[in-house]
Amino acid sequence: MDIVEKILEYSNPYNVLQEKVKIKDNSLLFNNENIPFNKPILISVGKASLPMARFFSERIELKAKLIVTPKGTKGKENNVIEAGHPLPDENSIEAGKKMIELLTTEDYDLVIFAISGGASALVEYSEISLDELRMINKILVTSGIGINKINIVRKHLSKIKGGKILEYIKDKIPVVSFIVSDVPGNDISSIGSGLTSIDTSTNENALEILKDIGLERYSKYLTETPKSVSRIVKNYIILDNMEVLKKVANILDNSFILTSEIRGEARDVGTIIASIYNSSENYNVPLRRPYYLLLGGEPEVTIQGKAGKGGRNGEVCLSFLKYAKKGNRFELLGLATDGVDGNSEYAGCKVTSDMKIAEDDIDTALETHNSYGLLENYGGTIKTGYTHTNVNNIYVLRAP
Ligand SMILES: Nc1ncnc2c1ncn2[C@@H]1O[C@H](COP(=O)(O)OP(=O)(O)O)[C@@H](O)[C@H]1O
Ligand SMILES: O=C(O)[C@@H](CO)OP(=O)(O)O
Structure with missing residues (x-):
């Protein structure tokens, strides 16, 4: 599916x-x-x-x-x-x-x-x-x-x-x-x-x-x-976003909706999702594998100076990848439901435990707001074209 x-x-x-x-x-x-x-x-x-x-x-x-x-x-x-x-x-x-x-x-x-x-x-x-x-x-x-x-x-x-x-x-x-x-x-x-x-x-x-x-x-x-x-x-x-999250949760086994109202600087949101993942890895709290964690909302990106090619979801996902505990399998999908994330041609991206991206490269991409400039090299981008709708952004973390 x-x-x-x-x-x-x-x-x-x-x-x-x-x-x-x-x-x-x-x-x-x-x-x-x-x-x-x-x-x-x-x-x-x-x-x-x-x-x-x-x-x-x-x-x-x-x-x-x-x-x-x-x-x-x-x-x-x-x-x-x-x-x-x-x-x-x-x-x-x-x-x-x-x-x-x-x-x-x-x-x-x-x-x-x-x-x-x-x-x-x-x-x-x-x-x-x-x-x-x-x-x-x-x-x-x-x-x-x-x-x-x-x-x-x-x-x-x-x-x-x-x-x-x-x-x-x-x-x-x-x-x-x-x-x-x-x-x-x-x-x-x-x-x-x-x-x-x-x-x-x-x-x-x-x-x-x-x-x-x-x-x-x-x-x-x-x-x-x-x-x-x-x-x-x-x-x-x-x-609204919650209605979509509920429908998606319905078709996924062991799914848990955390919020449809996530806000905050995108890179911090990625770190928070990683914290939830890490504590689940270490303590089985709040979630025990296998699970899907669903979130929605509108993280913000503060841009000062020149920006590369990026968007909220690119930054959420890269920051998650940096802080998520390594060892077991995971995938985090970040999707702008309107089909356009930030100033990129992508709707979003998927980062996985198989992606070996150097932390320095992630830091540079976040600093220069060039998340998609980096993710493009790792096959992590998702292109949908314009979708003619907009219920904000949706994040699906899969821990199989
Ligand atoms: N290069 C970039 N990297 C990260 N975020 C960006 C970049 N360029 C623009 N943005 C952010 O994208 C947001 C607007 O784009 P978008 O995701 O399409 O939002 P909306 O759906 O509200 O129009 C703004 O918050 C802006 O800060
Ligand atoms: O039109 C707007 O004011 C906003 C919120 O509804 O939408 P978007 O972020 O897609 O521009």
């Missing part, structure tokens, strides 16, 4: 929508909700936007739709905007304007959003120039501060994020948002910068973060996010 294939099958948003959302007699049925419609419009944004949009387009006569996917991922689809990720580009601004135009000019009675990770970069509308937005985003995503804080800043510098887009929707027209979560803890106001969510963070919170990363000069652009809405808004998380 190919675990990577299984992880991606369970992460497929089209399958999950099919399982969890029914459309009957002009009503959307999901999670004990029944939302009627006659003239629905669809806004689908994020790494999973195409399959999510396909689900609704195949079943509902939409009055209008807007689909935004990262650059290079639309394939043969028409009428889809490809925009920048992880940094916004001119198409992200175009998509932001189109979203506002759609909401303010179309005739509709329900807005269906399909939101997945990546949406923050893919749509934007802000007073700040694009060049400056790109610079701010670059600093944010490489600062190692974690996605919740990154998105607090994004929400307050934007005119559409953090629920602000809801204010462009006509009358009391309801909103239903189907969300694939790639944020540990599933804070809906963080996923894709919470387009359709009430936001509890404040300008002051954003200012603190701007100060921490040396961008206080942009505080003049901070605007408050709405703290209440005067319409029905249903935000429904259809899929």
Whole structure:
């Protein structure tokens, strides 16, 4: 059995929508909700936007739709905007304007959003120039501060994020948002910068973060996010990392899920996974061979200066390899479910007890953020291509 294939099958948003959302007699049925419609419009944004949009387009006569996917991922689809990720580009601004135009000019009675990770970069509308937005985003995503804080800043510098887009929707027209979560803890106001969510963070919170990363000069652009809405808004998380971990655990013997919310500097996360492995080797605690240990989440990588070719999972796996006790067999798989780990062309990697990589080489690769530059020489890389989903990263440790 190919675990990577299984992880991606369970992460497929089209399958999950099919399982969890029914459309009957002009009503959307999901999670004990029944939302009627006659003239629905669809806004689908994020790494999973195409399959999510396909689900609704195949079943509902939409009055209008807007689909935004990262650059290079639309394939043969028409009428889809490809925009920048992880940094916004001119198409992200175009998509932001189109979203506002759609909401303010179309005739509709329900807005269906399909939101997945990546949406923050893919749509934007802000007073700040694009060049400056790109610079701010670059600093944010490489600062190692974690996605919740990154998105607090994004929400307050934007005119559409953090629920602000809801204010462009006509009358009391309801909103239903189907969300694939790639944020540990599933804070809906963080996923894709919470387009359709009430936001509890404040300008002051954003200012603190701007100060921490040396961008206080942009505080003049901070605007408050709405703290209440005067319409029905249903935000429904259809899929998250834990759900995928559980499904994977189901098909593996002696599997144990540790967490779906692992965070921290990637190399430290690798060391912690090695500590769990080592104590299991030495004491059979917490696990006794044979076992699979499953983890998910979003380790961070703080990059200062130039980076080689690498990603979170490359660093987790290399650091694990360095600290894992040698002697018995092991394999650690680290996979970005969106198919892209860091700035590499790989989705992830697998390190095994057979890989004899010198500790010095691992240290250098970690220092220079060149994990894949090193792993390529040892056949440890995994390439999936773009997956059209994103439930964050998954780690599977196998001790046979
Ligand atoms: N060469 C590199 N080595 C390690 N991490 C990197 C490298 N380049 C970028 N990153 C990290 O990758 C993260 C963004 O890439 P990615 O894994 O695709 O995340 P996301 O899915 O959130 O877009 C950032 O946290 C950044 O610090
Ligand atoms: O869009 C975003 O804000 C984040 C979190 O949802 O996604 P990604 O890390 O994939 O850019």
